[in-house]
């Protein structure tokens with residue numbers, strides 16, 4: 001008779017381009033760098049948009065700091081998402097651009113400036129039916 005194997009709940013990244021460390025301070029974004037032209041991307045990549053090369057790509061650790069490239073304030077969202085919130089693209093220091101939310105400030109245009117310094121942090125955001133916890137990244141003014 002086969003016995004059920006209990007699997008301990010684990011902490012998991014919400015998205016594949018987030019790598020979890022031993023503590024939340026050690027979490028980092030992972031990316032790809034085109035070995036042909038050096039362009040960095042968030043997450044894995046199969047084709048370089050800059051030099052049209054199919055690679056190869058090296059996996060790299062990306063910076064957790066950067067500048068606000070562009071933003072918009074979302075006032076209407078799906079029912080389970082609290083609005084308003086700030087959706088943004090951040091240009092990471094050293095390369096790579098990432099879609100993210102800016103938190104820790106009131107979502108008002110006067111609180112945001114193109115080029116403002118931001119930094120990443122991670123936190124547990126949800127749990128599945130098996131007790132596994134999921135960690136997501138967000139950015140906040142540096």
Ligand SMILES: [Zn+2]
Pocket residue numbers: 034035036037038039048049050051052053
């Ligand atoms: Zn390239």
